[in-house]
Amino acid sequence: MTIIDGYLLLSRIGRGGTATVFLATPLAGGPPVAVKLIRHGTGASSRREFAIASAVDAGCTAAPIAHGVTATGSYLITAYLQGYRSGAGLMGDTMPVASLLTFGGELAGRLASLHDSGVVHCDVKPSNLLVGDDDVRVIDFGISRYVGELPPEDGFVQCSRGWAAPEQLRGEPLAPSTDVFAWGSLMAYLSTGFHPFAGRGEADWIRRVGSGRPNLSGLHHGLDAVVRAALAHDPRDRPGARELAAICRDGTRRASTPEPAARPRPATVRTEAAQEDTAACAV
Template identity: 30%
Template sequence: MNRGQLIAGRYRLQEVLGRGGMAVVWRADDDVLGRQVAVKVLSANLAGDPEQQRLIRTEARAVARLRHANVVAVHDYGELIDEGRTLSYVVMEFVDGRTLADMLTAGRLPWKVATLVGAQVGAALAAAHRDGIVHRDVKPANVMVTSAGVKLVDFGISATVGATDGDGGMLVGTPAYLAPERVRGGPVRPATDVYALGLMMYLALAGRMPWDASTVTQMVKAHVYAKPAPLPAIPGLPSAVARLVARCLAKKPADRPSAIEVSEVLGEAAGLPSASLLRSMSAPTVTLAAVRPRRTGRAVLIAAGVVA
């Protein structure tokens, strides 16, 4: 595929935002509505793989029905023929900002910023869980922070509540954020996402993970056996937040809070409007003026299997 190529008679490709094993993400112009969009196209080497085609279609359907302010919006889905190959594509909202992973390269965040981001991710997860969807890959690289708020992206390996990883014993997800029950082969459930959100919050607040683990094997063992270190003392951080993060990291799924509770506690700490607003399907857009994205010459979008 090339710059300037027209998809479905309306989406004109402009530049590659990222590429990975599963897909290539382009910034494109929607010539019909006169707006920028992000078009994720299945990688050419997967054109004949029905499972990968199913995954990208399932992602599009799952996100399209969420319609939540903190979830990247899906506008369209289709298939195209490129050099004789049938490629699935999904057209998404163009998110102009930075990933939380990029922001954390400079170290931990001010606690008010961290809780503001976490509250909005919690709200996005609450909406997904209410619809029976588990994200399965909550991590800083899949959280986009913009001047207008936070967007949770990459539902490419999402699954319905109760699903398993399938045959072969291969775990689906990022090892650093796998919940203990997932490591043990248990079904996915909302608490799986809450565990990952707890780890992400710990990292954002402390600037490090709650245990020393540098290899995949060490990470997996830590999830199951290691007791998380308590958060270090952070001046001004409400004790309710520290307790909440510890509960998110509980080994037993039943001992973790719901995503709604996480969004409410973090939202109150961050000074967001009434927590009841976070329950709505159209959560309020929260301006992050204090963490306005640094312009890097182009927007950054992380999609399933794509590293920008």
């Protein structure tokens, strides 16, 4: 039986490269929580993650409750969102365009709220998302930064392979546009079934991201322009998260609105054929 800060750990519900997450129940009674045990984490790191997670709207994440240190690392306790599942389950298949627009709009809206709070998540990837029926939450602020904050001067780039923006790999100060790039990578993956910067290894992936030429073949019609904009090599050329949310929601409305029935033309009137426009680590 393991007890952390007055919470009894019940079962493991997630595991990543540096942490394991458990479902837990308070000994004093109350709703269940999630306890994230961070291997080799320090009091300073858990305190910082708690502070950043507390700075964002609670409706965007799993609200933080407490933090501290154990003999083997540190921990963070958050609300447990019943009925939500890890975004990692989205991988391995493609999504229909209507579902993708809904998902993309919800995620972009959450990112816009984070950015309004002065936070750049820096690690937007499937395993750091919790997905409900029509809702998306962003979790794990372990490497998040405040807008304009300089990266740590330890010679290491903090990011996850496959989801980092070019400026992140260069160790530059990060802005909300970093999360927009990850959003574009995820939308492309869920549309096509493969990563737009897929490579044979870490060095190949870094080279492809640095080239500024994502592979977007097979992208859903109607998503091409917004995904390409989100994946712009220059962060100044990317739209904001709020603009992405508006584009997705507008696309969802248009997809759900049936086309008006065409009026029949009089049989005696001849018309010419209408022209049809066709528009595709942690390191």
